[in-house]
Amino acid sequence: MNDKQMEPRRRYKPKKKxxxxxxxxxxxxxxxxxxxxYGGYLYYKVSSVSDKSLMQPNRGEQSDLxxxxxxxxxxxxxxxxxxxxxxxxxxxxxxxxxxxATFNQDDKSMKxxxxxxxxxxxxxxxxxxKITHAHAFGGIDLTIDTVxxxxxxxxDEVVRVNFDAFKTAxxxxxxxxxxxxxxxxxxQLYKESKGKIDLEVGEQTLNGKEAxxxxxxxxxxxxxxxxxxxxxxxxxxxxxxxxxxxxxxxxDVVDRIGENLTMSFTxxxxxGLYPFISKIDSIEKLQxxxxxxxxxxxxxxxxxxxxxxxxxxxxxxxxxLEDQMDDPNGNMNALDGEQGETTP
Numbered sequence: 001m002n003d004k005q006m007e008p009r010r011r012y013k014p015k016k017k018x019x020x021x022x023x024x025x026x027x028x029x030x031x032x033x034x035x036x037x038y039g040g041y042l043y044y045k046v047s048s049v050s051d052k053s054l055m056q057p058n059r060g061e062q063s064d065l066x067x068x069x070x071x072x073x074x075x076x077x078x079x080x081x082x083x084x085x086x087x088x089x090x091x092x093x094x095x096x097x098x099x100x101a102t103f104n105q106d107d108k109s110m111k112x113x114x115x116x117x118x119x120x121x122x123x124x125x126x127x128x129x130k131i132t133h134a135h136a137f138g139g140i141d142l143t144i145d146t147v148x149x150x151x152x153x154x155x156d157e158v159v160r161v162n163f164d165a166f167k168t169a170x171x172x173x174x175x176x177x178x179x180x181x182x183x184x185x186x187x188q189l190y191k192e193s194k195g196k197i198d199l200e201v202g203e204q205t206l207n208g209k210e211a212x213x214x215x216x217x218x219x220x221x222x223x224x225x226x227x228x229x230x231x232x233x234x235x236x237x238x239x240x241x242x243x244x245x246x247x248x249x250x251x252d253v254v255d256r257i258g259e260n261l262t263m264s265f266t267x268x269x270x271x272g273l274y275p276f277i278s279k280i281d282s283i284e285k286l287q288x289x290x291x292x293x294x295x296x297x298x299x300x301x302x303x304x305x306x307x308x309x310x311x312x313x314x315x316x317x318x319x320x321l322e323d324q325m326d327d328p329n330g331n332m333n334a335l336d337g338e339q340g341e342t343t344p
Contacts, residue, residue, distance in 0.1 A: 055160070055262035058141045063154035070156050072269055073276070076319045077156040078102045080147055084135065084162060095135040096163070096216065097230055100147060100155070102318045108279040111318050113151075113286040113311055114227040120293055120300035121150050130300060152312050153319060159263040163216075167208030169237065175205045176236040178214060178229075188220035189213050211237075223301060224287065286311050 062069035070077045083097035098115045117132040124145045126137055134146040144155045170176055180186050180201050189197045189210075197210050206214060215233045218226045265273075288311055293302035 054266060055140065055158070055264055057144055057158065057264065059144070061264075063144075063148065063156055065148055065154035066156075070154075072103075072157065072265075072273060074105060076102070076104050076106075078153060078315075078319060079157045079159060080144060080155045082135065082140075082143065082158070082160040083166070084160060095132050095143065097227075098131065098143075098147075100151065100153075100315070102153070102315050103276070104318050104320070105276065106320075108276065109284070109318070110280050111284045111286055111315060113288070113315065114230070115147070115150075116223040116227070116288065116290070116301045118223065118299060118301040119150075119288070119290070120302050121146060124149065150308075151315060153315050153321060157264045159261070159265070161261050163212055165261055167212050170206070170208035170211045173237070175207050176211055176233065177203060177205050178211070178232055178236050179203050180214075182220075185214075185217070185220045188217055192217060192219070227287070286314060 079101045081097075081099040081101060082095045084095055096117060098117065100113045100115065102111045104110075115131060117130065119131045120128055121131045123129050123131070123134050123137065124142065126133070126142075131146060131150070134143045138145075140158055140160065144158065148155055180199050180203075183201055186199045186201055189199060193213060197213050199206075199210065199214075204210075211233050215230045216226070217229075289304040289307040290301050291304070293300040
């Protein structure tokens with residue numbers, strides 16, 4: 001494999017106390033709701049946040065690749081997870097991070113695919129471009145169309161979070177513990193922050209600003225490593241949330257999240273997911289391989305065809321779509337050919 005290609009997927013199996021692992025702030029809310037004693041007060045707060053954060057794609061509740069709308073309490077379903085630039089959450093800013101999670105009701109499992117932000121893909125109506133630009137060109141709706149075209153699966157739900165919410169949540173929880181693996185990362189964070197973030201190699205407790213910088217830096221190594229750091233930060237945040245000492249802080253966290261989170265879930269739908277999510281014992285992480293690609297001096301990440309085909313097959317199978325190669329209009333197969341290279 002080319003040394004610039006992404007590494008093969010890895011499995012993350014949480015400890016028993018981590019059972020019910022959540023990967024987004026939406027799922028963080030579900031953890032909050034599930035805690036006794038403090039739950040009544042938080043139920044009201046989370047309900048209010050959910051009402052304010054509800055966002056419905058123009059297509060409506062149902063993906064164009066579905067015969068009918070899914071019932072996320074019973075059916076296998078997918079969620080598109082987007083992190084957008086802090087200053088651009090209310091506009092169509094670029095999506096700085098993008099993941100697709102699929103959930104299988106039969107075996108209570110979850111698969112998570114991270115899509116590199118510079119992936120060279122077909123954006124409907126725009127041609128070949130970086131996938132991060134889909135949100136800037138057409139917001140949630142064009143992003144959904146782009147991801148469905150890339151992966152050949154329906155996107156049933158969407159969660160979009162502003163990084164301000166991320167930083168605030170980490171600060172309110174008293175920071176998170178992560179491991180700085182190399183001096184190269186520490187030096188790059190120091191350089192990028194102009195000396196404001198000065199970390200050492202080894203386990204560190206990061207505040208919100210430091211955690212966001214750690215998760216977002218790409219110059220220290222690669223998009224692959226960047227994606228892995230984002231996973232580490234999310235996992236560390238969930239560990240902190242699971243701590244009883246963090247419970248008194250939840251009210252403040254929920255208030256701040258409500259200002260910077262939009263999602264297609266209603267509150268009742270989100271709450272209804274708790275029994276299912278609480279039974280998930282592990283998450284399988286899928287990773288795409290690819291190589292650097294610089295036509296006319298512009299950097300892209302060119303996805304490996306076989307890697308993409310494998311990921312698509314696994315996600316389709318996980319959603320029990322492996323025998324449903326056509327959408328209601330007979331267009332599913334056409335999605336497989338839309339990613340052919342053209343001049344940007």
